[in-house]
Amino acid sequence: MKQSDIIPFYGGKYPELFEIERRCMDREGKVIDFLNSSLPNGKILDIGAGNGFTAEKVMHSSRQIIAMEPDDNMIDQHKDLVWAKGTAQHIPFHSNTFEAAYATWAFFFNGIPDLDQGLKEAKRVVKSGGDIIIVDNYGHDEFLSYSKQNLSSDSKMWTERGFTAHFIETAFIFDSVEEARTLLSFYFGEAGQTVEKTTFEYKVVAYTKQVE
Ligand SMILES: C[S@@+](CC[C@H](N)C(=O)[O-])C[C@H]1O[C@@H](n2cnc3c(N)ncnc32)[C@H](O)[C@@H]1O
DSSP, X not given: OOGGGSOOOGGGTOHHHHXXXXXXXXXXXXXXXXXHHHOOSEEEEEETOTTSHHHHHHOBTTEEEEEEOSOTTTOOTTSSOEXXXXXXXXXXXXXXXXXXXXXXXXXXXXXXXXXXXXXXXXXXXXXXXXXXXXXXXXXXXXXXXXXXXXXXXXXXXXXXXXXEEEEEEEEEEOSSHHHHHHHXXXXXXXXXXXXXXXXXXXEEEEEEEEOO
């Protein structure tokens, strides 16, 4: 695994902030519901699994999730998951190992130079007929309106690559205004410091494609 292939992420350094993010960003579990209804049984790869939040929620007795994550500081060994260390660019598994693979807000972002290398790897390890599912911000919502940067995914980039977009309307729901300010000011600086509420519209998109 090449260290330079890893995209720096704050969660290992500030786990308490990442805990707020994960608990609040899709509070009603709509992304989890989408994955649960889309993923088959059998062996599934989670690419850039973070602390295993999603993997833990979509696994069950007939569906084994391999949580692949390159950053040691993100891997939560207390979770009852099978972990693998690896990056999207070089997936450490044989070809045709998995029934499907998914990534939630990991690696497959706009402007990543190795994006197609990551897709090639995902296709290689998923069996023919299995799905690749990429979950990212859709944008055009209240949550991202606080950001000065464009953090929306580029739907055209995915449809050009043969993916179908599925829109998921969810919400960041915090326990308190204080908690909302803590996370939103960390993300967005001053714009997040003055929020007065706990619920923020948040639009997500899942891009899916069947491996040929
Ligand atoms: C925004 S977090 C998302 C974590 C998790 N998928 C979730 O939804 O909670 C992005 C994760 O991707 C990991 N990552 C960074 N570079 C990567 C790469 N090249 N391949 C796969 N994952 C990577 C980071 O370490 C981090 O854990």
